Amino acid sequence: MNLDVNSVVVITGASSGLGAALATNAASRGCTVVLVARRADRLQSVADAVTQRGGRAFCIVADVSQESECNRVIGEVIASHGRIDVLINNAGRGNMNSVEDTPTEQWRSMFAVNVDSVFWLTARALPHMRARNAGSIVAISSVAGRYGHPFNAAYVAAKHAVVGFIAALRTELVGTNINATVVCPAGITTEWGDVTEGGSIGALYGAAIPRSRTIARESGLATAPLSRMMSADECATVIIDAVLAGRSDDVFTHTGTKDIAVQTVQDRCAQEDRFEALWLAMRQAYDSSHGTT
Numbered sequence: 001m002n003l004d005v006n007s008v009v010v011i012t013g014a015s016s017g018l019g020a021a022l023a024t025n026a027a028s029r030g031c032t033v034v035l036v037a038r039r040a041d042r043l044q045s046v047a048d049a050v051t052q053r054g055g056r057a058f059c060i061v062a063d064v065s066q067e068s069e070c071n072r073v074i075g076e077v078i079a080s081h082g083r084i085d086v087l088i089n090n091a092g093r094g095n096m097n098s099v100e101d102t103p104t105e106q107w108r109s110m111f112a113v114n115v116d117s118v119f120w121l122t123a124r125a126l127p128h129m130r131a132r133n134a135g136s137i138v139a140i141s142s143v144a145g146r147y148g149h150p151f152n153a154a155y156v157a158a159k160h161a162v163v164g165f166i167a168a169l170r171t172e173l174v175g176t177n178i179n180a181t182v183v184c185p186a187g188i189t190t191e192w193g194d195v196t197e198g199g200s201i202g203a204l205y206g207a208a209i210p211r212s213r214t215i216a217r218e219s220g221l222a223t224a225p226l227s228r229m230m231s232a233d234e235c236a237t238v239i240i241d242a243v244l245a246g247r248s249d250d251v252f253t254h255t256g257t258k259d260i261a262v263q264t265v266q267d268r269c270a271q272e273d274r275f276e277a278l279w280l281a282m283r284q285a286y287d288s289s290h291g292t293t
C-alpha cells in the first residue's frame with residue numbers, strides 16, 4: 001500500500017517506546033499520524049518531535065482499555081480526518097506474577113489493554129475501511145503470543161488471543177483490499193519491562209539470564225536461544241516496511257523467532273526444553289524476590 005499526504009495512520013500506545021518510534025517512522029513517509037495514549041504530556045512530546053521533522057501529528061488522549069474510549073477515538077479520527085488508512089494497535093502492558101500470585105484484576109487488565117482494545121478499535125475502524133475497500137489493521141502481539149514464558153501468564157494468554165483474533169479477522173477480509181497483520185516482536189529496549197503490573201519483569205530477566213548460563217554450564221542443559229534486543233526505531237522500521245509491502249500475514253521482527261514459533265507448533269515440549277535453564281533461573285529469581293526461598 002502507499003502512504004501519501006492524505007493518508008491517516010492511527011497508532012495506539014504512541015506516548016513511548018515502539019509506538020513513538022512507529023509514529024516518527026510513519027510520519028516520515030508523508031502521512032498524517034494520530035497518536036493515542038493516556039499520558040497527554042508524553043503524547044505531546046512525540047507529536048512535537050514529529051512536527052519538528054516536518055510531519056503532521058494529532059493527539060487523542062484516551063484509555064483504550066475502555067470500550068467507550070475506543071469508540072470515541074475512532075469517532076474523533078473520522079470526524080477530523082474522514083478516513084483511516086492504517087490502524088496500529090500497539091498499546092500494551094505486561095505483568096509479572098506467577099499464576100498463583102496473579103490477582104483477578106491483573107488478569108482482567110491484561111486482557112482489557114492487550115486484547116479488548118484491539119477488538120473494539122478494529123471493529124469500529126473496519127466499516128470505514130470497507131467503505132473505501134482499502135486499509136491495513138496491524139496488531140502488536142509478541143513472541144509471548146506464540147510460545148510460553150513464565151511469570152506473566154496473563155500477558156502471554158492475552159498476546160496469544162491477539163494472534164488468534166487477527167488470524168480470524170484475515171479470514172473475514174478475503175476478497176477485500178484490507179490487510180490484517182499481527183507482529184510478534186521479541187525484546188525491544190523500551191520502558192515496557194520496567195512498568196509491568198506486579199513488578200518489573202525486566203528486572204526478573206536481568207537477574208535470571210546470567211544465572212541461567214551458570215545453570216546451563218553446571219547441568220549440561222542448553223543455553224536458551226535468546227535473540228538480540230532491538231531498538232524501538234529498528235523494530236518500527238520492520239513494521240512500517242511490512243505495512244507498506246502490503247503484508248497480510250504474521251510478522252516476526254527478530255531473527256530466529258519465527259523458527260522457534262514453528263518448532264513450538266511442531267513439538268511444544270521439545271522447544272520448551274531448549275529454554276529449561278532460563279526457566280529454572282527465572283523461578284529462582286522470582287522466589288528470591290518474593291521471599292519464598
Ligand SMILES: NC(=O)c1ccc[n+]([C@@H]2O[C@H](COP(=O)([O-])OP(=O)(O)OC[C@H]3O[C@@H](n4cnc5c(N)ncnc54)[C@H](OP(=O)(O)O)[C@@H]3O)[C@@H](O)[C@H]2O)c1
Nearest residue numbers: 013015016017018037038039063064091092187188190192
Ligand atoms: N518491549 C518489548 O520487549 C516488547 C516485546 C514484544 C511486544 N511488545 C509490545 O509492544 C507494544 C509496545 O510496547 P513498548 O515496548 O513500546 O512499551 P511502552 O514503552 O511501555 O509503551 C506502551 C504504550 O502503551 C500505552 N498504553 C498502556 N496502557 C494503555 C491504555 N490503557 N490506554 C492507552 N494506551 C496505553 C502507553 O501509554 P500511556 O501509559 O501513556 O497510556 C505506552 O505508550 C506493546 O503492545 C507490548 O506488549 C513489547
